[in-house]
Amino acid sequence: MTGDIVQMGLYIGAGLACVGMGGAAIGVGNIIGNFLSGALRNPSAAPGQTAMLFIGIAFAEAFGIFSFLVALLLMFAL
Incomplete structure (x- = not known):
């Protein structure tokens, strides 16, 4: 009974x-949407901001991967 409640x-x-x-x-959708909005307003500045776009996407995806890791640890490691 106790093990079932813990599980x-x-x-x-x-x-x-x-x-x-x-x-x-x-978050990734918000980052990409804001980048596209800015790129459509000023197309000449878009290539200079592409590196920042990828950095923002990487940070947002890292939080998703960390939460997935926590979920896997809770399900299988304990």
Whole structure:
């Protein structure tokens, strides 16, 4: 009985950790949308900002990967 409750808590925690992956997807969409908005306003400045675009995408995706890692650790490591 006690092991079942602990297992249920681990699965609930893993599900809540997966919310971070959705947040990362929203963040990446926001970054790309703002870049495209700026690139359409000033096309000559867009090539200079491409490196910053990729850095922003990498940081946003890193948070999603970390939340996925936490979910996997909760489900399988404990």
